[in-house]
Amino acid sequence: MRLWHEQLPSKYSIVERFNHGAVARWPVQAGWKTLEIGAGLGAHSRFEDLMAQEYYCVEYRREWCAELENQFPKERIHCGDIQERQPWPNAFFDRVIAIHVLEHLRNLPLALEEILRVLKPEGVLDVVLPCEGGLAYSLARKLSAERLFRKRFGEDYTPIVRNEHVSTYREIAFELMRRFRVVHSRYFPWHVPLPSINLCVALRLVSNASPRPRSAWPRWGQAR
Numbered sequence: 001m002r003l004w005h006e007q008l009p010s011k012y013s014i015v016e017r018f019n020h021g022a023v024a025r026w027p028v029q030a031g032w033k034t035l036e037i038g039a040g041l042g043a044h045s046r047f048e049d050l051m052a053q054e055y056y057c058v059e060y061r062r063e064w065c066a067e068l069e070n071q072f073p074k075e076r077i078h079c080g081d082i083q084e085r086q087p088w089p090n091a092f093f094d095r096v097i098a099i100h101v102l103e104h105l106r107n108l109p110l111a112l113e114e115i116l117r118v119l120k121p122e123g124v125l126d127v128v129l130p131c132e133g134g135l136a137y138s139l140a141r142k143l144s145a146e147r148l149f150r151k152r153f154g155e156d157y158t159p160i161v162r163n164e165h166v167s168t169y170r171e172i173a174f175e176l177m178r179r180f181r182v183v184h185s186r187y188f189p190w191h192v193p194l195p196s197i198n199l200c201v202a203l204r205l206v207s208n209a210s211p212r213p214r215s216a217w218p219r220w221g222q223a224r
């Protein structure tokens with residue numbers, strides 16, 4: 001996992017720019033409290049305007065939490081699992097970010113409920129999802145992560161994928177749409193709302209219980 005995090009920005013920079021840039025370009029109001037789930041080594045935060053928001057991180061790997069402490073105040077880093085209850089009170093955050101995280105969660109419904117708990121009713125959830133299960137994504141993985149893994153470790157990559165990506169794009173979308181609705185969406189590399197021909201999808205969502213009228217939001221899958 002660490003090898004992939006270190007190799008991705010240089011070897012596949014165009015994908016990395018979408019992964020982080022799509023979400024970072026969506027508006028953030030001054031003073032917002034933002035929580036990034038699965039912050040890793042802090043790659044996404046480099047795309048954010050950290051002066052405009054209070055930025056918090058959740059990361060479950062303790063060795064990576066130690067590295068995040070070199071980038072953020074210690075009190076804004078929590079070493080934990082979003083599938084468990086977090087230390088913040090209800091409706092604490094204006095924005096929650098999850099970049100290539102939801103597909104790894106074995107109890108995704110519980111994680112989404114916890115996100116809803118810490119998110120303000122009018123808050124936004126920004127996510128980037130791989131099109132796991134789609135033809136284009138499966139082919140791209142064979143040419144990137146799988147090839148890198150086989151070259152470095154000389155072992156079969158299939159068990160790693162099955163252990164790490166426990167949900168497909170459609171399964172994640174189903175759980176998201178039970179709780180949220182889409183504000184903005186972007187597809188990569190083709191700007192067509194078809195997961196089967198794309199590699200990644202970026203979504204800004206708002207809770208179904210949001211006070212804003214439903215007619216203000218585009219339909220699921222509508223690119224904006």
